[in-house]
Amino acid sequence: METVRTSGPTPEIYITEELERRPPRRDDPLREKRALQELAGLMAEQPERVLPRFVDLAMEMTGGVSAGLSLLQETPAPGLFRWRHLRGLLAPFEDSATPGDSSPSAVTLARGAPVLARHPERLYGWIAEGGFELPEILLIPLNLGGETPLGTLWIVAGAEGHFDGGDARAMTELAGFVGIAMRMVRTEGRLQRALADQETLAREISHRLRNLFSVVDGMVRLSARTAGTKEDLAEKISGRMRALAMAHALVRRGSRDAASPTSDLRVLVEQIVRPHEDPAPGAPHRFTWSGPPVRCGEQAVAGLALVLHELAANAAQYGGLATREGRVEISWRFLGGQFVLNWAEQGGPPVAAPPEARGFGATMVEDIVVQRLMGGLDLDWRPQGLVVTITLSPANLAI
DSSP states (O other): OOBOOOSSSOOOOBOTTHHHHSOOOOOOHHHHHHHHHHHHHHHHHOGGGHHHHHHHHHHHHHTOSEEEEEEEEOOSTTOEEEEEEEEETTGGGTTOEEESSSSHHHHHHHHTSOEEESOGGGTBHHHHHTTOOOSEEEEEEEEETTTEEEEEEEEEESSTTOOOHHHHHHHHHHHHHHHHHHHHHHHHHHHHHHHHHHHHHHHHHHHHHHHHHHHHHHHHHHHHHHOSSHHHHHHHHHHHHHHHHHHHHHHHHHHTTSSSOEEEHHHHHHHHHGGGSOOSTTOOOSEEEEOOOOEEEHHHHHHHHHHHHHHHHHHHHTSTTSSTTOEEEEEEEEETTEEEEEEEEESSSOOOSOOSSOOHHHHHHHIIIIIISOOEEEEEEETTEEEEEEEEOHHHHTO
C-alpha cells in the first residue's frame, strides 16, 4: 500500500509510551468485573454475541467515538484485515478490508501488546483515501486462547490525549477473556463435529454389516441348493466371498476422498477379472475393457462385483474362457441418459441354445441387477458366445 508522502520526516504517529505518562482517569473495577461477567454469560448462552458485545463494552468503558474489530485473514497473501462489528462513526464501513502488512493492526500484532496511535491517516495512504480522520486510536491485540493471532480491537477517540494506561489495561483483560472464550467455542465446535462424524460412521458400519449379512445369507442358501458336493459348495462360496471382499476394499478406499463412499468402475473390473487372466509369461490378455470414468456408489460396487464375478466364473467353466482362445470384451457407456454395460464372450465352445435350467449364478445376477439395483438385464445367447447387457439409471449407479 502506498503511504502519504510528506516533505518532512515521517510523521510520528505511534505514541504508545504516552499511555503511562498520562494521569489515569478514575478506575472502575466494579464496571470491569460486571463486563467480564456479562461476557461469560453470553459465552454460555449466546456465544455468537460475544464479539459484538465486546466491542460495545470497549467503546462504553473507554468513552470512544467508534470501535470495532480487525479480524485477520491470511489469504489471499500477504493477508488482510476484515472490519467487523463496527460501532459509532465508522459503523457504515462494516466488512471493509484493510491491508494485512501495512496498518496499525499489523503493527499491534507484531508488537503483541497495546498500541496507541495519533492521526494514522498521516502515514497510511489507504486511511487518508477513505476520508478518515482519527485523532487517536487505541489498539489491543486479540489472540485465540492467548496463542493464535485473531486480529485487533481498536477504539477511536474524538480528540488527542484521550486514552491512558488504565484503558489499555482494562481492554487487555477483556481481550484476553474473549480470546479464551473464542478458543473454547472453536474447540467445542470441533468436538461436536467429531461426535457427529463418529455417529455417522457407526450408522454406516451398522448399515453395511446388515447388507453384508443379508447378501452372505442368501448366497449360502442358494449355493447349497445347486452345489453337488461340499467341495463344490466351498469353492463357489469362497469365490463369491472374495468378490465381495474386493468390492468392500474398493469402497473403503474411495470413501477416504469423498463425502459418500464411491469407487472407480474401471478399477473394479480390473480387480475382478485379474484372477482369470493367463499367468503364463507373454500370454495374451483374455479380457479387454473400455469406457469413460464412472464412479459407483457402495451398493452398486458390491452388486456389480458379484455380477462380474459370476459372469467370469461361468465363462471360465462353460463359456468364452473355457478354451485357450476364448476372450471377453467388457465395455460401458452412457446412452440416452442410461448407463449401459456390455459383457461379450467369444472363442469359447459354440452356444447351441440357452441353458434349460438356471443355476444360482444366473438367479443371483438377475436379483442384483433387477431387484437391488432396479435396472435392466438382457442375456443374448449367440452362437459365438454369451452377450450380457446391463442397463442402470445414473441415480441407481450412485447408490
